[in-house]
Amino acid sequence: MPKSFYVTTPIFYVNDAPHIGHAYTEVAADVITRWHRQRGDSSFLLTGTDEHGEKVLRTALGNNTDPKAWTDRLVKDSWLPLLETIDVDNQDFIRTTEERHKVAVQKFLKQLLDAGHIYQGSFEGNYCVGCEEYKNESDLIDGSGEFEGQRVCAIHSKPVEQLNENNYFFKLSHFQDRLLEHYEKNPTFVQPESARNEVVSFVRSGLSDLSISRSKERFDWGIDIPWDTSHITYVWFDALLNYITAIGYGTDEEKLHSLWPADVQVVGKDILRFHAVIWPAMLMAAGMEPPKQVFGHGWLLVGGEKMSKSKLTGIAPNEITDVFGSDAFRYYFMKAIGFGSDGSFSWEDLSARYTAELANGFGNLASRTVAMVARYFDSDIPQANEYQPADKQVQEVAAQAVSGAEAAMDRVAIHEAIASTWKLVDELNNYITTQEPWVLAKEESTRERLGTVLYTSIEGLRVLAVLLAPVMPKACEKLWAAIGSALGELSNQSISEAGVWGQLTAGTKISELEALFPRVEEK
RNA sequence: GGCGGGGUAGCUCAGGUGGUUAGAGCGCACGGCUCAUAAUCGUGAGGUCGCGGGUUCGAGCCCCGCCCCCGCUACCA
Numbered sequence: 001m002p003k004s005f006y007v008t009t010p011i012f013y014v015n016d017a018p019h020i021g022h023a024y025t026e027v028a029a030d031v032i033t034r035w036h037r038q039r040g041d042s043s044f045l046l047t048g049t050d051e052h053g054e055k056v057l058r059t060a061l062g063n064n065t066d067p068k069a070w071t072d073r074l075v076k077d078s079w080l081p082l083l084e085t086i087d088v089d090n091q092d093f094i095r096t097t098e099e100r101h102k103v104a105v106q107k108f109l110k111q112l113l114d115a116g117h118i119y120q121g122s123f124e125g126n127y128c129v130g131c132e133e134y135k136n137e138s139d140l141i142d143g144s145g146e147f148e149g150q151r152v153c154a155i156h157s158k159p160v161e162q163l164n165e166n167n168y169f170f171k172l173s174h175f176q177d178r179l180l181e182h183y184e185k186n187p188t189f190v191q192p193e194s195a196r197n198e199v200v201s202f203v204r205s206g207l208s209d210l211s212i213s214r215s216k217e218r219f220d221w222g223i224d225i226p227w228d229t230s231h232i233t234y235v236w237f238d239a240l241l242n243y244i245t246a247i248g249y250g251t252d253e254e255k256l257h258s259l260w261p262a263d264v265q266v267v268g269k270d271i272l273r274f275h276a277v278i279w280p281a282m283l284m285a286a287g288m289e290p291p292k293q294v295f296g297h298g299w300l301l302v303g304g305e306k307m308s309k310s311k312l313t314g315i316a317p318n319e320i321t322d323v324f325g326s327d328a329f330r331y332y333f334m335k336a337i338g339f340g341s342d343g344s345f346s347w348e349d350l351s352a353r354y355t356a357e358l359a360n361g362f363g364n365l366a367s368r369t370v371a372m373v374a375r376y377f378d379s380d381i382p383q384a385n386e387y388q389p390a391d392k393q394v395q396e397v398a399a400q401a402v403s404g405a406e407a408a409m410d411r412v413a414i415h416e417a418i419a420s421t422w423k424l425v426d427e428l429n430n431y432i433t434t435q436e437p438w439v440l441a442k443e444e445s446t447r448e449r450l451g452t453v454l455y456t457s458i459e460g461l462r463v464l465a466v467l468l469a470p471v472m473p474k475a476c477e478k479l480w481a482a483i484g485s486a487l488g489e490l491s492n493q494s495i496s497e498a499g500v501w502g503q504l505t506a507g508t509k510i511s512e513l514e515a516l517f518p519r520v521e522e523k
Numbered sequence: 524g525g526c527g528g529g530g531u532a533g534c535u536c537a538g539g540u541g542g543u544u545a546g547a548g549c550g551c552a553c554g555g556c557u558c559a560u561a562a563u564c565g566u567g568a569g570g571u572c573g574c575g576g577g578u579u580c581g582a583g584c585c586c587c588g589c590c591c592c593c594g595c596u597a598c599c600a
Contacts, residue, residue: 013600053600123598172598194528198595201526210598235600273597299594306593336535341528342593349535352549360562368559375558419548433564438557515560 005036005043006259008291010267010275011050011094011242014074015059018082020333020345021268021300021307023317027330028297028339028414029266030088034470035409035417036263040494044259046246047083048094049075053235054214057221067221071097085318087326087473094246096223096238104245105238106226108286109212112170113227117285123167123211126160168213168225170237175281176207182280188293190276191412192340195269195296199276210278212237240279244288262291264412269296295412298342300333307345320350323520327472328354331418334471339414354520362425362464363517366479368432369457370513376441381458381483382451383506390431391456395501397427398463402499405467421467428460451506458483459504465490466498475516482513 009029012022026047033045051071060070075095083090094101112118183189183200190196213231214222222232241249243262248255267275272294280290299306307314320329332350335357337343373379387395404420432453440450462484469476469490480490486508487493 015600050600055600125598194594197527202595202597205526205596208597212598234598236598239600269594271600273595274600277597338536341536344535346535349549352534356549359560364560364562366559368562370559372558422548429563430565432558433556436556436558441558517560519560519562 002042002258004259005033005041006247006262007033007036007043007045008243008262008265009045009047010271011048011096011239012079013050013053013056014071014079015055017074017078018317019307019314020317020320023082023086023329024300024333025266025268025297026083026088027086027333029264030086030090031330031334031414031470032264032266032409032412034089034473035495038466038470038491038493038495039406040496044092044247045088045090046092046094046243047088047090048092048242048246049079049096050235050239050242051075051095051097052222052232052238054219054221057219068097071095082317085321085326086329089473092246094242096242100251101238101242101245102223104250105223105233105241107250108241108245108282109233110226112282112285115285115287117171117174118168118212119171121167121169121209121211123165123169125163125165127163165215165218167211167215168228168231169209170212170282170285172210172278172281173207175284176203178284179203179207179277179281182290186292189280189290190272191293191295195272195276195340199272202273203277207277210234210237236274236278237282240274240282243279243291261289263293265291265294267294267296269298272296293412295340297340298337300337301342301344302346315345324350324354325474325517327475328358328517331358331472334414335418335422337415339412351520354517357422358517359515359519361422361429362468363475363515365425365429365432366461366482366513366516369428369454369461370482370510372437372441373454373458373510374512376437376450377454379510381504381506381508381510382454383448384455384459384502385448385452387452387456390435391452394427394431394456394460398424398460398501399499402463402467402495406495418468418471421464424460424464424467428457428464431460432457455504455506458510459501462487462504463498466493466495469493478516479513481511483510 007029009025012018029045029047033043036043049071051067056071057067060067063070080093083093109118180200180203183196183203187196190199212234213225213228214234216230216232220232222235223238225231225233243265244256244260247259249260265275275294276296279294283290301307302315317329324332328350332353333343333345336349336353373381376382384391401421401424404423405417408414408416408420435453437450437453437457440446440453461479465476465479465484469480477490480493484490484493484504486505487503
């Protein structure tokens with residue numbers, strides 16, 4: 001079984017409703033996965049939900065329900081619908097509460113225990129009784145009044161207690177050197193470069209062992225430690241394992257090897273450390289390969305600030321898709337933001353790009369081309385005759401658009417891939433204006449030339465439909481249905497071959513095309 | 524404080540190893556065209572490249588100092 005290109009998203013913590021930040025991650029991973037599939041490889045996208053942990057438990061109880069019912073409802077009402085909203089084509093969806101996950105996590109834990117990577121120790125932390133949880137040093141502030149001189153919980157302003165808990169620890173510290181060596185030997189393991197720097201400097205500063213269990217005395221919403229059922233597994237340890245429990249770890253070695261190691265694990269930069277430090281160390285401990293790449297994308301900024309619910313800048317994805325559609329959502333976030341950088345979102349920018357680039361650029365190009373073939377050739381794809389320099393230039397730009405996009409995607413530079421493709425959109429609009437097919441149509445003597453010009457234009461559209469399919473699947477399917485269905489399914493058109501000129505056959509009927517990106521009236 | 528990223532046209536951003544008049548898209552102004560979603564094409568205006576020094580024949584790119592913004596500095600997920 002040949003290895004598939006395996007892409008993952010983080011599994012989303014189900015405490016909240018999805019916002020465009022979650023959707024952004026999903027779309028990026030989906031575009032990467034679809035791209036590799038369109039290129040002719042087999043590819044696999046995994047996403048899912050992270051459902052254990054104290055916060056989920058507490059939220060559920062706060063809503064007068066139990067955690068299972070609570071997460072069931074959120075998954076069904078919020079998270080699965082999100083994938084529909086933004087048109088994500090995932091091959092699997094894992095929930096950490098599923099039996100297949102629990103069983104595999106326990107197997108993994110046992111494997112690490114047997115290999116000597118887990119030991120029992122005591123965890124000492126600053127426990128806030130008010131919050132009912134351990135606090136980081138950074139969550140504490142200097143006390144005042146009766147607590148002058150003490151460190152207190154920032155929320156409750158009361159001193160925290162030093163509590164000891166007997167926990168199981170993962171010997172993370174033992175992997176410090178191997179991790180550094182791995183970063184050294186695999187410069188693109190963590191991307192972008194800035195993320196890599198942070199990770200390397202973090203590991204260089206020294207790693208402590210990781211407490212990977214929690215006593216049930218505190219809460220019990222999690223996966224039992226297999227050899228000690230008075231403890232459950234620390235949520236992150238459980239969550240990270242989804243990337244292999246979903247694909248057969250412990251149950252289906254063949255499937256596991258057909259996918260692992262993952263090719264790209266897309267994560268937000270806030271959870272980079274878990275994925276670029278703890279996760280590979282866990283895998284090393286189990287004798288498995290780390291993923292080939294962990295890519296940390298940036299924040300979406302609204303009004304110059306990181307989006308947040310409390311500041312009312314959290315935007316639900318369907319607020320955007322209801323107006324502009326899923327393709328525009330996908331296009332906008334992939335094109336307007338350098339993948340890996342932070343990016344500012346604004347309705348004005350979205351609207352402007354939709355109008356200028358999608359409606360007036362790509363959409364109108366498709367309209368004018370299809371309309372002229374219909375009008376001047378009764379919807380038969382015309383014969384191309386002798387190619388002139390202008391026609392050859394279109395062919396060249398098309399080939400460059402393909403190779404440029406492929407090179408960019410190999411670096412996971414999604415925005416550059418789209419920019420490379422867009423050169424063909426601009427070239428074609430320019431070409432049509434310059435060649436003036438409407439003038440050629442007036443004289444019978446220039447009819448052959450007219451055919452060549454329109455053939456060239458529609459072939460260009462064919463290339464665009466293939467190249468843009470991973471980003472805008474719906475619009476490209478529509479376009480393909482109008483101009484390319486005689487060549488077979490759009491999904492079978494390989495990106496690598498897309499730049500080969502002359503695939504559409506003269507005489508083939510094309511069909512009507514509704515506006516791909518209808519104008520959105522000003523609100 | 525330490526480490527990392529960034530401060531370039533009104534806006535969003537490009538600008539390998541320093542080299543002719545600093546670029547793109549959008550927006551704006553003017554002109555052309557009419558196939559098309561009042562779409563398209565062309566031309567133009569617009570910048571002391573955060574501030575101050577320095578190296579160099581020559582610096583947005585190198586060095587020093589300073590100012591501002593952002594991220595990381597671990598076990599809430």
